[in-house]
Every structure is written in C-alpha cells, then in structure tokens.
Amino acid sequence: MKELPEFDSRAIEERILDWWEKEKIYKEIKKAEPKDKVWRFIDGPPYTTGNVHLGTAWNKILKDYLIRYKRMQGFRVTDTPGYDTHGLPIEVLMEQNLGIHNKKEIIDYGLEKFIDKCREHAESQIPKMNEQFKRLGCTFWNWENPYITLKNTYIQGIWWTLKEAYKNGLLYQFYKPQNCCPRCATALAKHEFEYHNVKDNAIFVKFQSVEDPKTFYLIWTTTPWTLVANTNIMANPNNEYVEMRVKDETWIMGIAATANLLQFKLELARGEEDGFDYGRRFKGTELEGKRYIHPLIDEVPYQKELEKQQPKVHTIVLSSEYVTEGEGVGLVHTAPGHGPEDFEVGMANNIPVFNPVDMHGKYTDEAGIFEGKFVHDTNEEIINILKQKNTLVYIDEIEHEYAHCWRCKSKLVYRATRQWFFKTTELNELMLKENEDIYWVPDWAGHTNFRLWLENLRDWCISRQRFWGIPLSIWTCQNEDCEHIRVIGSAQELKEVAGKCPEDLHRPHIDKVTWKCPKCGDIMKRIPDILDVWLDSGSVMWAAQKFVDGKEHYDTWVPADFILEGKDQIRGWFNSLLCSAIVSSKRKNYNSCYMHGWVQSHGTKMSKSLGNAIEPEDIIRGEVEILTEAQKEHLRKLAAEQSTSKFDKTKKKSKKKSKKSKKKSKKKYIKDNRRWSNVKGIETFRFFCVGGTQAGRDLNFDYKEYVDTFKVLNTFWNMYLFAEEKMNLNDFKPSEVTIDYKQLSLEDKWVLSATNTMIKHLTELFDKYYLPDIPALLQNYILNDLSRWYIRLIRNKIDPNMEDPGRFQSLKVLWTVLYQLVLVMAPVNPMLTEELYQKMFKDDLGKNVKKSVHLESWPDIKQKYVDEKLEKEMNFARKIIDSIRSLKMDHRIKLRWPTKALYIIPKEELDELRFIDIIQQKANVKEVKILDKMPKGKLIETEISECKLVLDLEDTKEIQQDRIIKDLLRTIQYLRKINDFNIEETITLQLATEHDFVFQALKDNEELIATKVSAEPLDLVNGKIEEDKSQIYHEFHLCLNESCYASVREKHAKKIKANKKKQCNYCKNQITKDSLGVIQIQFSKNEK
RNA sequence: GGAGACGUAGCUUAAAGAGUAAAGCACCACCCUGAUAAGUUGGAGAAUAGAAGUUCGAGUCUUCUCGUCUCUACCA
Structure with missing residues (x-):
C-alpha cells in the first residue's frame, strides 16, 4: 500500500492520463477483450468544428460510462469514434476565410482548391478534438482510427445506400417547390430549417x-x-x-x-x-x-x-x-x-x-x-x-415564424427545383413499426416525440447544389430523350462501367468520369449535386464497417445495440439512421437508444453571444463564473430578447445592450476562491453531469450544485485517505487476512450486505440504461453507508492504540468494500479510481492483479453476504439512535455525556434487535433494555412508530466521572488541534484541581487520559498550579452543584467570575463563584 | 395554425396507481468533531403558477387562464 496524495483532482487526472498513454493501457484492454461477446455501440459523429463544448462533453462522457461498464461486464465494445466532416458548416466557414460571398465566387476561385481547403480544415480539426475528448477521461476509444465521413471507403458506403434505395424503387427525381437557401444556393431538407420570428x-x-x-x-x-x-x-x-x-x-x-x-x-x-x-x-x-x-x-x-x-x-x-x-x-x-x-x-x-x-x-x-x-x-x-x-x-x-437556413440564417425562398428524393413516405408504416421495437430511454423520446416526427415525415430531399460533400453517384444520359439513369454502388462498379475511377471520390474529380450511354450512345454524366450531410452519418452502420470477409461488403451490417445522443437528433441522426436503413435494407439499425437534453447555463441555453457559455477547459481549470440571481435574471431577459431580435432588424437597441453585458460577464471570477480552489479537473463534472437531470431533460449547469458534487468526491477521497492511514498504522496486510464470515462483527456483516445490495441495484440501473439514477445511488452509499456510518462505527476498533483483536477482520472488510467501490466507480471516475487502484489495492491483489483498474471485471454480487433482515435491523437501529439524539438535544444533554440506560418499550412485537451495542455506543447510554412497561425513576421519553424510547437519567459515580472526563478530553484534543500539534506528537501534561471528587475522577481515568491525548508523562495535581507562559495553559470549568459536574462554557465562566448569575445547562441550578469548579490544563510538546 | 411538454421552499430537484407535500444546498440555533471544505438535532421557510370541476379526498384526473420552452406547418 502506497501513500495516497491529497485530493487534487486535476493533478491526479493529468498524471493518470499520462500514465495510461505511457503504459499503453488501451492496447492491453483491446487485447483482453473477448472475440465473440460483442456490445455494438455506435458513436454519433460530432461535426468537426475543432472545439468540444460542454454539451458534446456531456454526450461523450455518458457514452464513456457505458463503454467502460460493458467492458467490465466482459463485452468486446465497438468503440470507434466518428467525425462528421462534410457539408455547409465548413463551406460557409471557408467562404468567410477566403472572403468569398457566394457560389459563383467559389467557382471563380477554383472548385478543386476550394474543396481541398475544406478537406484540409476538416482533417486539421480532428486531432485537436481527439485530444479534447481524451482529456475528458474518454480515453479508451479507438482515437487513432476514427471513422471519418470524408474517407473513400465511407463514401462508397453511402453510394451503396443510394444504389440499394434505387433498386428498391425508393430513389427518384422530381421537380417541385423546395425551400432553398439563396445565400448557399442549394435546396434544403426539412431538418435543416430553423424557424425564427420575423x-x-x-x-x-x-x-x-x-x-x-x-x-x-x-x-x-x-x-x-x-x-x-x-x-x-x-x-x-x-x-x-x-x-x-x-x-x-x-x-x-x-x-x-x-x-x-x-x-x-x-x-x-x-x-x-x-x-x-x-x-x-x-x-x-x-x-x-x-x-x-x-x-x-x-x-x-x-x-x-x-x-x-x-x-x-x-x-x-x-x-x-x-x-x-x-x-x-x-x-x-x-x-x-x-x-x-x-x-x-x-x-x-x-x-x-x-x-x-x-x-x-x-x-x-x-x-x-x-x-x-x-x-x-x-x-x-x-x-x-x-x-x-x-x-x-x-x-x-x-x-x-419564417424558415431560415440552419447554417447561415438566411431567409429561405420557396422555389421549384429539380431534386432527388428518398420515397420515405411509402415506408412510413414500416418505420413506425420498427420504431416500436426500439428500446428508448426515456420511453417518451421514442414513443411520443420520434413517433410524431415519423408520422409527419415527407419524402427526403437528399440532393444539394453544393461542393463539399459526398457526390451523388447518379449518372444520367445527356440526351434528354434517352432518360437513361445509372446509379453506382461502389468505386469498383464505377471502374467497371466507366473504365476509370479517381483516387479521390470528391468533386471535382468525380465529375470528370463519363461514359457512353449504352442505350443511345450519348454521354453519361454525373449529376452535379452532392448529398445532404445527414445521410453521411445516417449510413454509418455499414459505411464505417470497412471490411467484412476481407472486402467491402455492406449488406451484412448488424444493427447497433446502443446509441446515445441529444434531443436535437430526433430530427437529425435518429431520423437519418432509420431512414437510411429502411430505404436501403427495410429494417432498423439500432435496438436501443438513450436520449439526453441540452446543457443549459443559469436557466438559459448556453451561447457564445450571450457570454454564458462554459467550456470544458473552464471546468478543468476551475474557472467557472458564478452569477448572482440578478445577473441570472438579466441573462434570461437577454436571451429572450435575442431570440426575437436576431432576425428583426428593427430592434437594434437590444443588440447594443447585449454587447455591454458581454463585457461585464466576460470577466471570470470565483466567489471565495480559497474555499473552492480545489474544484478543478473533469472528474467532478463526470459525476455531476449524469445525475444532474433526468433522461431527455436539459441539464442546468448550476455551479452550486456542481460544487455539491465535489463534496461527494472529496468525501470519497478522504475516506480512502483515512482507511489507508489506519491500515498502515495497524501494519495491516490485506493479503494476509482472509474474511472469516462467522467471526465478523455485526456491523462488518452489515456493510458487506449493504455493499452487495448496492452493487446489485447499480448493475440493474446500468443494464436498463437508467444512467441518471446512478450517481444518486453511489452518493448515498458513499456518504450515508460508508463515510457517515460504517467508518464511524469501526473507528475505535481500528485505532491501533486500542489493540482490538477484531480489528484485522474489520480492516479486511473495509478494504474489501472499498475495493468493490473502486471497481463500480471506475466507469464514472476512471482517473480517480485508477489512482486508488494503483496506490492502495494493486500490491495486495495477488495473482489476480491487473495492470490497470480498467482491465478488471465488474464485481460479482456475493449472495452469501446479502442479509436483508440485517439491513432492515440496522435501519431500525439508526432510527432509534436519531430519535435518542433528538431527545437528548431537547433536554440539553450533551451527546458526549453518558446516560444510565435506554429502555425500549415495544408497541407490538419487535424483530430481533442485534444492534444493541451500536445503539448503546451511538446514543451514549450505559445499557439498553427492552421492557414491556414503563419503569420508575428520573425519566424522559420519546416515541417512534414501532416503540417507546425512554432514557433513565439517574446518575452514578461512573456517569458523573464520565461527564467530567469526556468534556476534558475533548478540550485537550481541541487545544492540541488549534495549536497545530500532530497526532503522533506526545505532550507533557499537567492537570490540577482543588476539588477532591474531580481529582479522584482524574485519578481513576489517568490511563485513559494519557492514551487519548498522548500525554507522556501525565502529572495530576490535587491543588493549584502556576501558569507557565511558555506552555499552553487553559482553565476548564465545571458545575459543582449537587454532584452535577457538567462542564461550563468559557464565556459563561467568565460571567460567573464577574459575579453574574448563570444557570447550569444540565442541573438547572444557579452557579456561583463558589460552585464553579476548575481544572487547570497545562502542557507542552515533547522533544523527539 | 397544429403538437408535445413544463411551472412544487431562496436555489436544484423528489413525490407509480389520487391518501398528512419529500430531500439536498443555502439560512438560523444547538451539538459533535484528530479522515472530511465532513456530521447530528432542531428551527424557519411552499395554500404545489392561477381559477373552476370530478371526488370522501387532487401536486397527481378534466377544463380554462397566465407564464416559459421545444417541436412542427402548404401562415396563401
């Protein structure tokens, strides 16, 4: 076991990412994957903009979760990422770069040069984006060989679609009015319209x-x-x-x-x-x-x-x-x-x-x-x-509302043109039927939203009068009377028909391929159009599948087991996928589909022009802007204004306003930088973004909530830090201890049960793709079951000074559940868990050890450890403890002060109560008894649904002594802490009191005091001592009335000394100067 | 124009089938604390956007109004 570092997520992440790279972990993962058991995941390709924004990050992280989970479940996962490279966005950008304003100027500039620029741009963005995705922890993907829509092999896959559609009689040309973008000078399909108020x-x-x-x-x-x-x-x-x-x-x-x-x-x-x-x-x-x-x-x-x-x-x-x-x-x-x-x-x-x-x-x-x-x-x-x-x-x-171009925002013009269509209306029923068989999360995404879209589908216009895209592989005879059409399905086929095929299948090279019409002898020429980009990604199922049986062979394609995209893909990719598959093969191409929403910031859509966009780098660097409520309100107003004013030239005022606010909000600041300076890196976001919202709903990136998540991970990490420290102090060797279930204490048995139950639920959630519920389940387990409960329960036991014989079994149990937790957290927080695995577990795993946590398998649920009854009993015990704490609080009894007895009086028959010890310890009572009727004595009581709870407040000498000692110990510990004494440092301690009973209490607990505060030597004085300025000196006050001995707070003691009256919190009697007892504490650090 | 939502504490979200409106954060008080920027107990805080209806009973069903959002259209 190696020492764990302090929790600095960003530093840990960067170190682990390097280590993965250096040790080539991805290669090992691929090597270890089985051949046969496949989970076929298909990545919806992001557009090569060169910049991964938060929404894209969210999308990839969700996918990464499942890839990692399925891998741990023993699947070979298809992990090829994709990039969408063609189409108007890049053309428009290139036009801007070149200072070109329309299509004619592009032709003047030179088609070949222009297309080369587009390709160059697209290709140059890919490595950048690869790196950004990897930094998110989405590392073990096939980044070296993503599918890219501009590749020749990919283009041929699309050609295959066209040919199949043509063979099926579903590809036709027609002259009818289409919405066209006048600036881009091309027809558009309905998924490319954007409606704006004008x-x-x-x-x-x-x-x-x-x-x-x-x-x-x-x-x-x-x-x-x-x-x-x-x-x-x-x-x-x-x-x-x-x-x-x-x-x-x-x-x-x-x-x-x-x-x-x-x-x-x-x-x-x-x-x-x-x-x-x-x-x-x-x-x-x-x-x-x-x-x-x-x-x-x-x-x-x-x-x-x-x-x-x-x-x-x-x-x-x-x-x-x-x-x-x-x-x-x-x-x-x-x-x-x-x-x-x-x-x-x-x-x-x-x-x-x-x-x-x-x-x-x-x-x-x-x-x-x-x-x-x-x-x-x-x-x-x-x-x-x-x-x-x-x-x-x-x-x-x-x-x-008027339709605008999705890319350049121009007002569209309805005009009749000759275009090519897929006859999707004819297949409408089949599409609806196939959609019914798709497993959607959330259900309504598919069976309401997507169904409605499909019901209203019209024929898909697939031709575009542009340059940067996949050329339609349709050749027509130039003789208008001939009407011969030839649709080409592959480069090979083109070679056979035309006798040649260019190296690069893009325009303008492909336009040069012509041949003699076999019917009339005129020239067969390619129609000049290119394809709607959406068809590119729609055909990924076979187009990215480069070789089957050693040659291009598309019709053997297999549907994806799973895809996951945002809600805009109802009209986008979900649509184009299903259309392409139905048109070419008459069957669906994905079996289950998860839909998420959009990332929002402060209740409005993130947008650069509003100045509220948060980039993944901002999060990694920990520089996220926090807005006040007023600022948020202003943003919302601005967003509303902008959406109407953008397309309305009459409202220039609001534009000016938005510029002002941009300046204001550009300044990034962090509220209380000291407090949250550690909220850096991407792991917190990975944990946050999945549980932040339900499936299908938008994710509101609220900084406070985000920081809340950090607290979970912080506790998670500290838990390991604590455990590692205790294990080392105990000289505990995990490999040398085997769990002997029969010997385990009840809380050990309980935590094993709770852990396995949690893993069972977790596995179910993953298998049903109910991703958003996962972090909540983990969080509850980490915080409530482990950190706040189990670890607290065994804290004394695993203290090396206590030399508890059961401590090694408990440590082994702790080690085991922490190990299980590392495994199940690995998909969520791959980098943190890797660090933990390497430092804390690797050395003790024996021959089953793996090089990386990501080569491990998902933990089996150990049914033999699951004890539902025990878990129920523990819940009941916790309920009792909570009630007793509340009862003590009501009567101003410090929890630290022990009470003589707790009587449980059942209303009806109670289940077995095996956690008496824990109740006794946590409620701080000397004994717990189950009675059938109210006893007599100095009692206070409360009630829960199952039973009556009664505390016996009768004092014994032991309880009185405890009241003094517990508070005294705490005071000394506190003094040590505020004076920066380390735990392992010992002190020379003097305690002095003039009061005999108090002195006797000290005397009776001498050893306990010495151990607890590491005092060597401890000197007890029955009398007064002089304050030594070179040492730490403090006066501890207590109430001497009627053998009360409750401690008196310092500010109250001061008042009493100044002859002011004060009532004792515990015994309710007046404390005077005379009844105010004192223990003088004086200590100094021992030299080593 | 049509369709689908959504509106619950200051914030973020819960509440199958109708059955006392939860939780976390933030706030206040008290307590606890040598892993924790942690924790406990309690307090304050919502007539569930508004109105009407069905019902013994509605956050949940129905209708309308207001507000927000998304999708969609052949707005001539």
Missing part, C-alpha cells in the same frame, strides 16, 4: 376581373415577391363568397373576411356612398374559371406567354383542401413555383410551374423588369407598383 408586410391586393373591369378579386399575401409568379387564384368551392359594393367598385371576397377588411382595416362605413354594402352571396363553385388580369402583367411579359400556353392561367381554380374560411380573404393567391400547395393545385389543373427565380433568390429574365433583383428586396418595389396601379388595398404588418 416581421413582414402583409398586403391585400385586388385583381381586376377580365369580364367586368369594375369587379375585383381580393387576395392577401405576406410574400409580395411571389406575385410575379402568380398564375391563379384559389377559391374554396364550399365557402360562401359575396359581391361587395365598395365605393363604385365590386369586390369579391369570402364572406367571413368582409368586416375585418372593410370596417376595421379600411374604416369604411356600411351604407355610405363612399363606404360599402353587402351584395349577392354565392358558393365558391360559381367562381371557377373566372378570368382576371395579372396585376404585374406589364412588368412581367412572360405572364402573357403563360396564358397562351394554358388558358387556365389567370383564372380562378377550386380547392376545398387548401382554402380555409378563417384566414385571409377567402381567395388565395397561387404561384405553383413558390409553394407546395400551390404546386399541387397547379398540377391538378395542368398549370405550368412558373418559377422565375434562380438558386440565388434572384429573378431570371422571365421576371421581366425584375430580372437580377433579389426576391426579398423586391417586396417594396412591388408594393409601390401596385400602389401606382391602385390595386393595393391595404398594407398590414404581420409577425410570424
């Missing part, structure tokens, strides 16, 4: 009737720019419409909308000449086929072309589905190029899809005078034109 102008416009120039149709829109592409008006065949007289015109609108628009918005009076009147009412069906004049027909000449192409253009069409009564004006402006519903109705009526907007959100030449303008900037111009034409009826301001 203010827009909503306008009421009147469309002139062709049949009657004084008749107008009223429509309402929040996106004036889509009027350019308007082709129709929709009416609900079942709704009621009305011909309103408005001044000298006839306006046609839904009856439900009239009052709102005319009376309240336009403030017209009913019946007045310049007001309005109700006219003929009729059903929507009557409106079908009515022609109107497009309000921008002069500005957008192409509209005339459309009319020629299809006479139904610029007429009213019917839709009962998409026109509701309550909203707008009952007639709906329809632009099939700019809205899915418009598109659908357009298709049903054979209306051409007019989309005069390009990928960048700019009007094309088909938009006439608007050509080249950005759509969101054109709203105002269009409004002005409409005003001039006198067709604008009213402008309203409306606040609504």
Whole structure:
C-alpha cells in the first residue's frame, strides 16, 4: 500500500492520463477483450468544428460510462469514434476565410482548391478534438482510427445506400417547390430549417376581373415577391363568397373576411356612398374559371406567354383542401413555383410551374423588369407598383415564424427545383413499426416525440447544389430523350462501367468520369449535386464497417445495440439512421437508444453571444463564473430578447445592450476562491453531469450544485485517505487476512450486505440504461453507508492504540468494500479510481492483479453476504439512535455525556434487535433494555412508530466521572488541534484541581487520559498550579452543584467570575463563584 | 395554425396507481468533531403558477387562464 496524495483532482487526472498513454493501457484492454461477446455501440459523429463544448462533453462522457461498464461486464465494445466532416458548416466557414460571398465566387476561385481547403480544415480539426475528448477521461476509444465521413471507403458506403434505395424503387427525381437557401444556393431538407420570428408586410391586393373591369378579386399575401409568379387564384368551392359594393367598385371576397377588411382595416362605413354594402352571396363553385388580369402583367411579359400556353392561367381554380374560411380573404393567391400547395393545385389543373427565380433568390429574365433583383428586396418595389396601379388595398404588418437556413440564417425562398428524393413516405408504416421495437430511454423520446416526427415525415430531399460533400453517384444520359439513369454502388462498379475511377471520390474529380450511354450512345454524366450531410452519418452502420470477409461488403451490417445522443437528433441522426436503413435494407439499425437534453447555463441555453457559455477547459481549470440571481435574471431577459431580435432588424437597441453585458460577464471570477480552489479537473463534472437531470431533460449547469458534487468526491477521497492511514498504522496486510464470515462483527456483516445490495441495484440501473439514477445511488452509499456510518462505527476498533483483536477482520472488510467501490466507480471516475487502484489495492491483489483498474471485471454480487433482515435491523437501529439524539438535544444533554440506560418499550412485537451495542455506543447510554412497561425513576421519553424510547437519567459515580472526563478530553484534543500539534506528537501534561471528587475522577481515568491525548508523562495535581507562559495553559470549568459536574462554557465562566448569575445547562441550578469548579490544563510538546 | 411538454421552499430537484407535500444546498440555533471544505438535532421557510370541476379526498384526473420552452406547418 502506497501513500495516497491529497485530493487534487486535476493533478491526479493529468498524471493518470499520462500514465495510461505511457503504459499503453488501451492496447492491453483491446487485447483482453473477448472475440465473440460483442456490445455494438455506435458513436454519433460530432461535426468537426475543432472545439468540444460542454454539451458534446456531456454526450461523450455518458457514452464513456457505458463503454467502460460493458467492458467490465466482459463485452468486446465497438468503440470507434466518428467525425462528421462534410457539408455547409465548413463551406460557409471557408467562404468567410477566403472572403468569398457566394457560389459563383467559389467557382471563380477554383472548385478543386476550394474543396481541398475544406478537406484540409476538416482533417486539421480532428486531432485537436481527439485530444479534447481524451482529456475528458474518454480515453479508451479507438482515437487513432476514427471513422471519418470524408474517407473513400465511407463514401462508397453511402453510394451503396443510394444504389440499394434505387433498386428498391425508393430513389427518384422530381421537380417541385423546395425551400432553398439563396445565400448557399442549394435546396434544403426539412431538418435543416430553423424557424425564427420575423416581421413582414402583409398586403391585400385586388385583381381586376377580365369580364367586368369594375369587379375585383381580393387576395392577401405576406410574400409580395411571389406575385410575379402568380398564375391563379384559389377559391374554396364550399365557402360562401359575396359581391361587395365598395365605393363604385365590386369586390369579391369570402364572406367571413368582409368586416375585418372593410370596417376595421379600411374604416369604411356600411351604407355610405363612399363606404360599402353587402351584395349577392354565392358558393365558391360559381367562381371557377373566372378570368382576371395579372396585376404585374406589364412588368412581367412572360405572364402573357403563360396564358397562351394554358388558358387556365389567370383564372380562378377550386380547392376545398387548401382554402380555409378563417384566414385571409377567402381567395388565395397561387404561384405553383413558390409553394407546395400551390404546386399541387397547379398540377391538378395542368398549370405550368412558373418559377422565375434562380438558386440565388434572384429573378431570371422571365421576371421581366425584375430580372437580377433579389426576391426579398423586391417586396417594396412591388408594393409601390401596385400602389401606382391602385390595386393595393391595404398594407398590414404581420409577425410570424419564417424558415431560415440552419447554417447561415438566411431567409429561405420557396422555389421549384429539380431534386432527388428518398420515397420515405411509402415506408412510413414500416418505420413506425420498427420504431416500436426500439428500446428508448426515456420511453417518451421514442414513443411520443420520434413517433410524431415519423408520422409527419415527407419524402427526403437528399440532393444539394453544393461542393463539399459526398457526390451523388447518379449518372444520367445527356440526351434528354434517352432518360437513361445509372446509379453506382461502389468505386469498383464505377471502374467497371466507366473504365476509370479517381483516387479521390470528391468533386471535382468525380465529375470528370463519363461514359457512353449504352442505350443511345450519348454521354453519361454525373449529376452535379452532392448529398445532404445527414445521410453521411445516417449510413454509418455499414459505411464505417470497412471490411467484412476481407472486402467491402455492406449488406451484412448488424444493427447497433446502443446509441446515445441529444434531443436535437430526433430530427437529425435518429431520423437519418432509420431512414437510411429502411430505404436501403427495410429494417432498423439500432435496438436501443438513450436520449439526453441540452446543457443549459443559469436557466438559459448556453451561447457564445450571450457570454454564458462554459467550456470544458473552464471546468478543468476551475474557472467557472458564478452569477448572482440578478445577473441570472438579466441573462434570461437577454436571451429572450435575442431570440426575437436576431432576425428583426428593427430592434437594434437590444443588440447594443447585449454587447455591454458581454463585457461585464466576460470577466471570470470565483466567489471565495480559497474555499473552492480545489474544484478543478473533469472528474467532478463526470459525476455531476449524469445525475444532474433526468433522461431527455436539459441539464442546468448550476455551479452550486456542481460544487455539491465535489463534496461527494472529496468525501470519497478522504475516506480512502483515512482507511489507508489506519491500515498502515495497524501494519495491516490485506493479503494476509482472509474474511472469516462467522467471526465478523455485526456491523462488518452489515456493510458487506449493504455493499452487495448496492452493487446489485447499480448493475440493474446500468443494464436498463437508467444512467441518471446512478450517481444518486453511489452518493448515498458513499456518504450515508460508508463515510457517515460504517467508518464511524469501526473507528475505535481500528485505532491501533486500542489493540482490538477484531480489528484485522474489520480492516479486511473495509478494504474489501472499498475495493468493490473502486471497481463500480471506475466507469464514472476512471482517473480517480485508477489512482486508488494503483496506490492502495494493486500490491495486495495477488495473482489476480491487473495492470490497470480498467482491465478488471465488474464485481460479482456475493449472495452469501446479502442479509436483508440485517439491513432492515440496522435501519431500525439508526432510527432509534436519531430519535435518542433528538431527545437528548431537547433536554440539553450533551451527546458526549453518558446516560444510565435506554429502555425500549415495544408497541407490538419487535424483530430481533442485534444492534444493541451500536445503539448503546451511538446514543451514549450505559445499557439498553427492552421492557414491556414503563419503569420508575428520573425519566424522559420519546416515541417512534414501532416503540417507546425512554432514557433513565439517574446518575452514578461512573456517569458523573464520565461527564467530567469526556468534556476534558475533548478540550485537550481541541487545544492540541488549534495549536497545530500532530497526532503522533506526545505532550507533557499537567492537570490540577482543588476539588477532591474531580481529582479522584482524574485519578481513576489517568490511563485513559494519557492514551487519548498522548500525554507522556501525565502529572495530576490535587491543588493549584502556576501558569507557565511558555506552555499552553487553559482553565476548564465545571458545575459543582449537587454532584452535577457538567462542564461550563468559557464565556459563561467568565460571567460567573464577574459575579453574574448563570444557570447550569444540565442541573438547572444557579452557579456561583463558589460552585464553579476548575481544572487547570497545562502542557507542552515533547522533544523527539 | 397544429403538437408535445413544463411551472412544487431562496436555489436544484423528489413525490407509480389520487391518501398528512419529500430531500439536498443555502439560512438560523444547538451539538459533535484528530479522515472530511465532513456530521447530528432542531428551527424557519411552499395554500404545489392561477381559477373552476370530478371526488370522501387532487401536486397527481378534466377544463380554462397566465407564464416559459421545444417541436412542427402548404401562415396563401
């Protein structure tokens, strides 16, 4: 057994991490893992941002728990971490770095150069992140060989998905409106939308009737720019419409909308000449086929072309589905190029899809005078034109949620484009069915949240018009009439078909691969699109599985036993995983799934712009900002403001405010640095973050709570320090003592039982993946069962001076339970437990010893030690002790003062009471008796549910002496302590008193005193001594009334000496100068 | 617009099925203490966001209101 260091978590962690590295422990772990028994875990790949924030840390730590646990349970664990490397985030970052603003500039810069930059960036972030993850204690992962989505092998795995989906008839191309990001110039899928509140102008416009120039149709829109592409008006065949007289015109609108628009918005009076009147009412069906004049027909000449192409253009069409009564004006402006519903109705009526907007959100030449303008900037111009034409009826301001790009936060534009889709709607039922079979923690994550998401799933748009991503392996014939399509499933296949395949499968190299169409002889070219990044990680199950049977062979993939991610992955990874698996293989690819929430700080989301982000390094360095309640409140307000103002340019004031507060909160400070200066390192966070919240809920990183956790680990560590010290003092050799169960004391038996029970519960929690309950269970065991109870019980016994014959058995039991605890704590706190294992246990484990605690197995539950009855009895004993302490306190009897007897009077039959000794010791009574009726005497009593508890306060000489000696001992110990005497240092002690009874008490307990305070020699004086200034001198006072002998506190003694009256706490009599006894204490340190 | 939540002491969280509203931290007092930034006992502190209903009985079930959050949408 080696000496343990003081608890400095950070220093210990760093030393252990080095040691693991140096000793190559990970290699040994992999070597020791079995071949067959596999626990298949798949890591959801974080994006290569280069920075591991607290949420990512939490995520990895939770995973690390289970990896370590399952390993101890004898599984081979798939521990390959992953990195997501493709997609817009890096492209956007590279654009910023290069000072580029759009796609065209990227092409000008050079596609190859740009993609190389992206790759370079992604690859450069990985080693950084590896190190950050390792520092969290997530060390024994396959960091040297993570799966990375940009690798060729990985890309081929995705190609396999595409090919399988195509074979299954689930990959198709379609032309329809999609939300597109104008800045990134690509289509986006629905999991890439971010909704934010924006203010827009909503306008009421009147469309002139062709049949009657004084008749107008009223429509309402929040996106004036889509009027350019308007082709129709929709009416609900079942709704009621009305011909309103408005001044000298006839306006046609839904009856439900009239009052709102005319009376309240336009403030017209009913019946007045310049007001309005109700006219003929009729059903929507009557409106079908009515022609109107497009309000921008002069500005957008192409509209005339459309009319020629299809006479139904610029007429009213019917839709009962998409026109509701309550909203707008009952007639709906329809632009099939700019809205899915418009598109659908357009298709049903054979209306051409007019989309005069390009990928960048700019009007094309088909938009006439608007050509080249950005759509969101054109709203105002269009409004002005409409005003001039006198067709604008009213402008309203409306606040609504609008979709933005998840990456660059641009407002999206709905426009028709040709995209590739997975036909996930067709497989919806299968997905729901497969989802039912997934074991979710918490249950509602899967069976409510994810189910709802799946129920609303639409076809997945997988194509993106970007550069940095996996190229779609789809080649089409350039001859438009031919329509030949070839989907490629691997590099090998490409080589066979095209005769060549580039080294690097990314763009632009892959774009150069072409071949002759086998059907028509024209050229087969790859479509220029790349894939939605989400498909990258969705295919990990087979794409990361590089070789099976020595070659790429994807369709043998095995579902993951377990995955674990945050709640944002409902729409993200959980979704893309299941979709990819169903589309390619029609089965699910994960069997159980744990979902956690987000890390919050001070009740709000952590964000850099709010200045409340806490990084793992802050925690490791112990520099976490503590906010006052007022500051927290301010933060919450700020967060609320920011979420609305971010996308609303009108609120500039609040932005300024937030800058100010940023400055304020940037200053990191620690409240009472001295007190918490040890709260450093990551182990406290590892313990805290799992139990900090329930599964699926957000983790509120509250500093106080976090520090609370530190106290648990501090006690945990000190417990080992204490045990190690006692074992060494006793010259105890664990390997030389075997536990003889029959010989054990009851408390030893109890702690063995309690330990095994705890391990049993713990194992159940781990197996059910109820992670958040784990720390609470450990904490309760560490604090309540070991530190505050068992160790206290055996403290006297294992004191080497007491030479108790049972002490070696107890020490062995202590050693055993502490060893078990190290094992079960190893997944939670891998570094601290490693230190303990190395220093305290390794030398005594004999031939079973392992090089590292992480090569050990999870402890078996020793059923022979489990004694439920004993545990119950102990609980009962503790209950009695608590009640007695409370009773003594009520009567101002110090616990230190012994009492003659405790009588237990049962209400009904009691179970056996085997812990009489412990009750006697802890309640400090001379004897415990079980009686069936109240005895007589000087008694006080209390009651618990099982029995009556009675204390007999009758004094004996022994009790009186004890009252003096116990308090005296404590006083001397205290004096030693405050004067910085070490435990092993001895003193020369003089005790003097003039009072005979007190002197006799000292005399009778001479040996005890000498031992307890290490006095060699001890000199007892029956009389007075002179104070020696060179020594430590103290006067101990006591009450001499009626043989009370209770100690009197120093401040009270002073008052009594000054002739003030004071009542004795114990005997309640007045103490005067005469009845105040004194013991003079004088001592000095002995030279060695 | 739709859906899912959430609101319990100053703070952080508990309370299957309806049955006296817990615990930890913080606070106050007393006690204890030679492993412990530890511990004991007690105190103070919540009409469980508000209102109504069902019930012998509601933090728990129902409805509404207020507040907070998340997800989602074809807001024309």
